[in-house]
Structures are given as structure tokens and as C-alpha cells.
Amino acid sequence: MEHIVVFTGAGISAESGLKTFRGDDGLWEGYRVEDVATPEAWQRNPAQVQAFYNVRRKSVLAAQPNAAHLALAALQRTKPVTIITQNIDDLHERAGSTGVVHLHGLITKSQSNINPTLTYPITGSEIAMGERCELGSPLRPHVVWFGEPVPAMGEAIRICRQASVFLIVGTSLQVYPAAGLVEEVPAQTKIYVIDPHASQLPIARAANYIDQQATVGVPNVVEELMA
Known part of the structure; x- marks a missing residue:
């Protein structure tokens, strides 16, 4: 068949x-991939990671x-x-x-920080710091980062x-x-x-x-x- x-x-x-993931300079929209696309980056500076994906999500929603x-x-x-x-x-x-x-993953969704199978549609373009899943864990972008299973x-x-x-x-x-x-x-x-x-x-x-x-x-x- x-x-x-x-x-x-x-x-x-x-x-x-939409910009490609890793440009010729090794950067993703001006950031080192290690600073915005790893679990370690999220642990180190969740506000920066959240802000980065909020901006990128706006670009995705504006694209056709x-x-x-x-x-x-x-x-x-x-x-x-x-x-x-x-x-x-x-x-x-x-x-x-x-x-x-x-x-x-899909940037237009969020996911639980402790259970990636718990995903939620995002209203608008942003996940606010402090938003939590039903288990009480912070919400993060529904994106598979380097070092995570697929x-x-x-x-x-x-x-x-x-x-x-x-x-x-x-x-x-x-x-x-x-x-x-x-x-x-x-x-x-x-x-x-x-x-x-x-x-x-x-x-x-x-x-x-x-x-x-x-x-x-x-x-x-x-x-x-x-x-």
C-alpha cells in the first residue's frame, strides 16, 4: 500500500x-543554544529561557x-x-x-516541568513565569531540548x-x-x-x-x- x-x-x-535553529555563527537568534535549549539553561535561568521562547512564539504566530x-x-x-x-x-x-x-515538540503548547506528557494550549503568545500545571509544577515550553529524550x-x-x-x-x-x-x-x-x-x-x-x-x-x- x-x-x-x-x-x-x-x-x-x-x-x-523563521530563522533556522543554528546559524553559521553557532547562535540561535543571538543566543548560544546552550543558554536557551537545554534543561541546564532552564534550571540556571528560567526567566531568560521563558522570555526567549515567548519572543520566538510571537514570530511563529506571525509567520504564514x-x-x-x-x-x-x-x-x-x-x-x-x-x-x-x-x-x-x-x-x-x-x-x-x-x-x-x-x-x-510544539512551541504553541506548554508542558509541565515534571511531567512532559501534561501539555496545554497557550492562549496568546506567552507563558508567564509562575504559571503552573495541575500538579503544581511550573509550565515551560513544549519543546524537546538538547539532552532530553525524544x-x-x-x-x-x-x-x-x-x-x-x-x-x-x-x-x-x-x-x-x-x-x-x-x-x-x-x-x-x-x-x-x-x-x-x-x-x-x-x-x-x-x-x-x-x-x-x-x-x-x-x-x-x-x-x-x-x-
Whole structure:
């Protein structure tokens, strides 16, 4: 049975104006990743971490899905498609995609500091310091930080093992364990890699390399798959 699996990274959201996770200078929007994206940073300076994600959340809410997000949503309306994303934004959902697997969480939600399975929608763009979950623990962003387990990884592996077509879009395949998902795809699966530097990515598999931005390459591949 046909099952198209799409694995997206920061590159697809960058074309909607969202900055990539780690820039060429090793910083994320002016911060060291270690200062805003680790459990240690949260323990050391929770107010700074909370403020950082509140600002980033505003950027996410102001951004709009682009042609790549919309093309994938259109494909899902005609064929069995599952999207697995490393991105913490909700642009896939706002484009119309459903059942998106967020490996690294979703910035539009909060979670309990002591039980990550307790998540809550955020009204507006901010989590205020002092907001607490039903267990009395402080709320933090629903984001998987460096050094934390990736709860959705098992589900993502299962999905990848069922793929008949696998699209890799806008990811450098440098962040593990997510980058290892390509190794879970069956040997006979047709793979497309869509990224401005697609042909330079470390994939030890035969693939169709499309050295284009997501907003160009994804609609073209979707048109091919829908033919």
C-alpha cells in the first residue's frame, strides 16, 4: 500500500521567515543554544529561557505557511501522507496538514516541568513565569531540548519503516536522533531530497537530489506524485 512519508526541517520554515535553529555563527537568534535549549539553561535561568521562547512564539504566530507547506497539505488530501517534522512551529497544521508528528515538540503548547506528557494550549503568545500545571509544577515550553529524550521517536521510526516514498525537505541531517530516520526507510523506498544543498547531504542511499528551495522543489515533486 502506498504511504508517502515527509521529513521536514528548518529549511521549509525559513522560507516563511523563521530563522533556522543554528546559524553559521553557532547562535540561535543571538543566543548560544546552550543558554536557551537545554534543561541546564532552564534550571540556571528560567526567566531568560521563558522570555526567549515567548519572543520566538510571537514570530511563529506571525509567520504564514508557504507554497511547500500548502503543497504537502494538498498531497495529503489525495494520498496517504504522514509528515514528521523537526520544527517546533505549527505551519504544517495551519496549511491544512493533519496528524503531523512533531519530534521536538510544539512551541504553541506548554508542558509541565515534571511531567512532559501534561501539555496545554497557550492562549496568546506567552507563558508567564509562575504559571503552573495541575500538579503544581511550573509550565515551560513544549519543546524537546538538547539532552532530553525524544518521546515521538518510536512512532517516527515505525512510520518510516512503512514508507513507500520518502521526502526529505529542508534539513541538514545533522541533529540526532532525528537524522537517523533515513536509515529506517526500507531499501526499496523511493527517496527525494529537496534542499538548496541536497546533493551535499550525508545520505548513504540512492536518492533523487533536488538542489532547490522547498517552495520550488516541493510543489514540483508533489505534482509528480499526484500525476
